[in-house]
Amino acid sequence: MHSAAAGFLEMGRFVGPATASDTPEVDVFRTLLDRSGLLLAGLDLQMCLVEASDEFVGQFGTSRESLIGSSFYELLHPGVHAPMRRQFTRLLEGRRERFVEHLAGVGPRRTVFTGEIAGIAVHSQCRELVGFVVLVNPEQTEPADAVVVDRNRILSEIGARILEGIAGGESTVCLASRLFLSRQGVEYHVGTMLKKLKAPNRAALVSRAYSLGVLTVGSWPPKVSPDFVK
Structure with a gap:
């Protein structure tokens, strides 16, 4: 597992029950979002983006205005939709709290990049599932190796x-x-x-x-x- 993804999931161990000061997990995510260099985003239960770091927005080559409110699956290559849906369904049903999965995303100029995605379930103070947090770790490849394809x-x-x-x-x-x-x-x-x-x-x-x-x-x-x- 990429070290950044491993660190993210380790932080996820503490994004669980409310802390002694009753800080909800959403506040913990916002703290993570401010961390420089991480491609972090928050999703609601309908898999629409509600927050994203500048690095996340830049990786997918779109504007923040067009990104927020759109379906997360619009940023993924169709070939990874099925395994990604399985992973998020497990989170939604409470069968898992976190996962790491292979990623094929669509970036600027329709280039496809590969890498890793880590995700965790986000809960309120009352332990009600309110959404998901994802961290994207793209593979470091030369621009000449980028694959340009139609999304479908x-x-x-x-x-x-x-x-x-x-x-x-x-x-x-x-x-x-x-x-x-x-x-x-x-x-x-x-x-x-x-x-x-x-x-x-x-x-x-x-x-x-x-x-x-x-x-x-x-x-x-x-x-x-x-x-x-x-």
């Missing part, structure tokens, strides 16, 4: 089938035979995906696809999420 659709139907085959270990010859393509046709589609996902080779292409949520985690044979297919 980045692969053709045939490209998706080829990516699934590559992830499953199929050769170019096998893919060409199964998909009724020439070997050159398969290589063309592979080359297009390598450029689109900024990957140097097929192994990196599969790794990047899983990182961005294009390939569904826990599925075998490998499956491309429908959210990414034109």
Whole structure:
């Protein structure tokens, strides 16, 4: 776990029952929000943003006015919506108090960045759930490595089938035979995906696809999420 996320969750141990002075957790969050350098945001129970640090606003490349009140899911790549909803549902139902999850977010100029997100449930003095606090830890990558994609659709139907085959270990010859393509046709589609996902080779292409949520985690044979297919 990234050290910042670990520190955030450690602080979350104290964002629990009201303190001796009856300071609600919301006040604790506001104190955290003022900490320099942290990409922190507060969400209500409908997953809309109610507060955000300057660093958080800058990471997602939007204005504070357009950010506050919008759905948190609008800032995420569709491929991570399902696991993120599962995590927040656990918080909402009281089955967990905090989590750390993989993140694929959409930043400035539609660039997709990956990293980690940590979240905790926020309670009032009466221990009533009032919202959530999230901390985003983006991976430190060079700007040239940033993947620029449409928020929803980045692969053709045939490209998706080829990516699934590559992830499953199929050769170019096998893919060409199964998909009724020439070997050159398969290589063309592979080359297009390598450029689109900024990957140097097929192994990196599969790794990047899983990182961005294009390939569904826990599925075998490998499956491309429908959210990414034109």
